[in-house]
Amino acid sequence: MDIRRLNAFVKIVDIGSITRASAILHIAQPALSQQIAALETHFGKPLLLRSKRGVVPTEAGKVLYRHCQLILKQMDQTELEIASASEEISGVVCVGLAPLGLGSLLAAQLIKTIHEDFPGIILYINENVGGGAMSELVMTGKMDVALLFDPGNLPSLSFKRICTEELHFVTADTALLDGLTEISLVDAIATPLILPSKIHTIRQVIDTTLARAGLTKRAIAETESISVLSNAIGEGLCATILPQSAAKAVQRRIPEARSVRIHKPNMKVNMSICVSAQLPLSEAAAVVQDHLTRLATELSV
Template sequence: MDIRRLNAFVKIVDIGSITRASAILHIAQPALSQQIAALETHFGKPLLLRSKRGVVPTEAGKVLYRHCQLILKQLDQTELEIASASEEISGIVVVGLAPLGLGSLLAAQLIKTIREAHPGIVLYINENVGGGALSELVMTGKMDVALLFDPGSIPSLSFKRICTEELHFVTAEADQLDGVTEISLAEAIAKPLLLPSKIHTIRQVIDTTLARAGLTAHAIAQTESISVLSNAIGEGLGATILPQSAARAVQRRVPEARSVRIHKPNMKVNMSICVSAQLPLSEAAIVVQEHLVRLASEMSA
């Protein structure tokens, strides 16, 4: 099997066009079409559906695309490890941190730790996708390790529980919380709120608890961005509900912000380290995973 054909197939699927892939790969379009035809002959099935709007993979093509991602990634990692044999641990490690989770506190510390202990490792940290998408990226081998809100048992993934956090009410209007150490859910939702979107684990916990209590909250805006939340809270536009670690991350950016535990009822979320249960981790990824577990455990203690 020619690796160049697999790489060309992946590029065509990613772009959705043989013509544009031809220009990017600097391969004549007829030659590129011949490579795909050779793959289809090898596997005995059509791999692409062609139309005026471009190309999309067939069901067989989707299977090949998924495996190509793993094959090409492992090949890149193999070349890196061979090049650095008998030298320091090196390689690119993709780390996912669920938005509004413990990762908001430890990302910089993880970068600092890896840089000092293993300068040959390059981290790519992704905090722009939700927990479900993070676990899917780990499952398909596009991400090495993730710190996410625990989705429960998934056969192809392995989870290590790090902590359980209670949700807190966060506001910059400190006079609202004078002498207060906790607030009821009914009191919290009486304020203008900025909340995560409905697909986020935190929002699902909030909405489920509200439904059980017969309450309704009004979100004036939705976001999973700590920076957006911090700026809005700092401007006095509203309050929010977050795990304690994310609340601390907001307070770092907005010194006047305060957070108090929500009770009657209280709400909790679990965070876990997630890796593939089927795909082996590179030496560099194992090192990063160990540091991520240690830092997350220390910061949640």
């Protein structure tokens, strides 16, 4: 099996067009079509469905695409490790930090630690996708390790529980929390709130708890951005509900903000380190996983 054929197949599926893939890969379109035909002959099944709007993988093509992701990543890791054999640990490591989680507190420390101890490692930190999308990126090999809200058991993934955090009410209205160390859910939702989107684990926990209590709450806006939340809270526009670690991240930006535990009922979320259960980690990724686990564990104590 020619690895170039697999790479071409992945590029075509990613782009959705043989013509555009041909231009990007600098391969003549007839030659590229021949490579796909050779793959279809090898596997004995059609791999792409062609139409005027482009191409999409067949069911067999989807299976091949998934395995190609693993094979190509392993090839990249092999080439990198061979090139750096007997040298310092190096390579690019993609790290996912779920929005509104512990990552808000530890990202800078992770960068500092890796830079000082392993200068050959370059971190690519992604905080712009949700936990479900991060899980899929880890599963397909596009992300090495992630710190995310635990989605439960998923095939092909390995999770290590780091902590369980209670949700807190966060506001800059100090008079609202005067003398309080905790607040009821009913009182918390009596104020205007900006909340994560409905696909975020935090929001799902909040909505499920509200439904069980026979309550409803409409957020004035939705975001997973700490900076947007902090600015809105600092302007006095709203309050929010976050895990304690994310609440601390807001308080770093808005010193006057306060957070108190929500009770009656209380709400909890779990955070875990996620890696592929099938793809071996590169030496650099294993180092980053160890440091990420240590930092997250220390912060959660």
